[in-house]
Amino acid sequence: EYSWSEWAMNGTKIVYTARKGDEGAPEAIYLMNPDGSGRQQLTTNAWRNGQPKVSPDGRTVLFTSFWNEYEKVGLYSIDLSTLEVTNISAEQSTVGGFDSDPRFSPDGRQIVFANSGVPGIPTQPTRVGLMNADGTDRRLLTHDSYYNTDPALSPDGRTVAIASYRGKGHPRLTDESRDYLVKLQDWMLVLRDTHSDKETVLNQGKACFERAPQVPCTPLEGPAFVPVWTPDGSAVGYVSVLSSKTVCICVARADGSESTKLVSSDDLAITWFDWIVPGSSPATAVHDRDIGAYARNSHLLVGGGGSKGGLAIAMTSPDRWTTTPVPMPNGLVPLTARWSADRRYLGFVAKVPVDPNGFDPGPKPPPGAKREVHFTLDELSLLFVPPAQADDRAAEQLFVADSTTGQIRQVTMPWTEDYRDGLRDGELRGNVDIDFSPDNHSVVFTNTSDQGESFIVRMNLDTGDVLNLTNGTSGAVSVVDANPRYSPDGSRIAFNSTVGFNSDIYTMRSDDGRDVRNLTDDDYFDTSPAWSPDGQWVVYSSYRGHDNLKALRDETTPADDHGIPLTDWYLVKLNVRTGERQVLTAPGDSPAFNPVWAPEGDRIAFISTKDGQPDVFVIGADGGKARPMQVTRLTHETFLDWR
DSSP: OEEEEEEETTTTEEEEEEEOSSTTSOEEEEEEOTTSOSOEEOOOOSSOEEEEEEOTTSSEEEEEEOOTTSOEEEEEEEETTTOOEEESGGGTOTTOEEEEEEEEOTTSSEEEEEEEEETTEEEEEEEEEEEETTSOSOEESOOSSSEEEEEEEOTTSSEEEEEEEOSSSOSBOSOTTOTTOBOSSSEEEEEEETTSSOEEEOOOOOOGGGSOTTSOOOTTTSOOEEEEEOTTSSEEEEEEEOSSSOEEEEEEETTSSOEEEEEEESSOOOOOOOOOOOOOOOTTOOOGGGTTTTOOOOOEEEEEEETTSSEEEEEEOTTSOSEEEOOOGGGOOOSEEEEOTTSSEEEEEEEOOOOTTOOOOBSOOOTTOOOOBOOOOHHHHTTOOOOOOOTTGGGEEEEEEETTTOOEEEOOOTTBOOGGGBOOTTOOEEEEEEEEOTTSSEEEEEEEETTSOEEEEEEETTTOOEEESTHHHHTTSOOBEEEEEEOTTSSEEEEEEEETTEEEEEEEETTTSOSOEESOOSSSEEEEEEEOTTSSEEEEEEEOSOSOGGGOSOTTOTTSOSSOOOSSEEEEEEETTTOOEEEOSOGGGOOOEEEEEOTTSSEEEEEEOTTSSOEEEEEETTEEEEEESSOOSSEEEEEEEEO
16 A cells, blocks of 8 residues: 655655555555556555655655654655664654654755654644754744645755645634545645745635536635645645545646646546656665665663652663664563673573572582682771662572573572672672673673672673672772673773772773773762773763762662762773773763764664663764764663663
8 A cells, every 4th residue: 555655866765654454464665667567665564654755865765753752753765785774853843743744855955744743742833944954953934823834945945835724713624534534625735935924826726626527616716735846936835625536636827927737637536646758867865775774783771760660671672763672571561771792692680589698609619629718908998888678689580581582591699700709698799791602601780789899700601700800909809890891802801990979991801800900090079881883982971060970879870769860970081091081971961971983883872861761872982072872762771772
């Protein structure tokens, strides 16, 4: 089933929507040659898309989409070379939209569209708007009380043609089962200057559908729908109903001097058309062989709460557009999660029941080895101020799921220990922040004591052997080490360590925890390091405000109310060899939590609540403008990974 078709690339392509299967199937966007060959499907999402338009340079497709994560309907663009989707409407409206009927300006720099307000604050009637192609500099062109639809800019960009309903009541018929069934009279063809309120009405909009076919209306007597400028800008084509059976594509000169029927039929239902001068494809156009040629092979792993409650975890496309839920068996609820580099394994944190009397430290020492209990010097411990922690931290334990076998196993317990630095009698520990070694044989994680300390611990997944890496250099000094991340070659681990109310970024050897090096040594609270794919850089979150950070509990869960200040958090990139630093995000992008580097190395994703709820944002690896990957009103992301 086909609808919404348009010429593209000077007539060398047709872009259209089609529905495969039953009535409930979503409409997807396609490209094909004018003879119907070479069909390529551009979207695969599970909801409705419509009104596609190809940019004049042949590089992007503009369309409307009815994604429930962005309430009502928004305008989106898809890059033909990467097939990545960007929400254009969300650039200046993060609560959802009522945007539709988009068209590019002839030079492709602007988009003209119809707007009916935003969800919760609908604007009636519909107005015509204009914005830059990236969604910035959005402004309204009409402010009247009419329903203005299907705007089209003249070739010189000075005049917008509009199909404007100027009759009584709503233009839609009362049959609510047909969303797009509209009245067939009182639709006027209006030309409006984009720089003033001057307008010209070209037709009369009479109820010509009441006339017999033998006495049809003239083109300017009837209604006008979906206006399209002639390529030379001298006239406007439009669809009209001239009798009970007659429909036409009619043409009216822009000065109103004359009109004519270009196509007239008594047996066709014409609802859309387009008009171009045939020519060669633009030199900048993405050709068939290059459509999707630069699509990323990576995926996002996202999770968090939803507006309807509960937590969820899902795999998404690298633009956060299409989503595949990750099932969690046995009622497990992931609090955070991370993939192995090859995405075979999924490590996640979930809460499990804890028996406070079930103290059973392990794994046991090998034969001939002696278990040693963790020891700190009392006089040094007096100088240690532990951060506040959740009372049920010991319930947080690590699981590993194997995607090839479907098996899930719990790999830590509240009494998991390195026997060379064992738990005190009755002590329980939580285990969080898992990361996989590049060869998938080991994991590192944060091992948190109910005494306020935390350690970087490595576990061999094959043997179960546990080594406290922090203990390699900390000795008897109380420590708070957290958020370990393997370097891409597996030789080093980046982590953050807290002393007093400051936190700095360090690296250490992954085999024994030695050769500890400061990457930062400042007065900021630096946390959550992530390596670049080439291992040359580390990006991290840095709090640079003036609030008292004694209230900090868990800087990795911004969605929960842990007293974390939500301003003055920045992303900072640091060269591990030279120490060169660059602040990537602007003050308006704060907060910036939990950064992860794209496997391709060109961008960094992070969690921010700058728009009122947690969402995944992305910024270039060298800085620039941070933007939400997608505005997801139903899903409140609190953790992510990118592999």
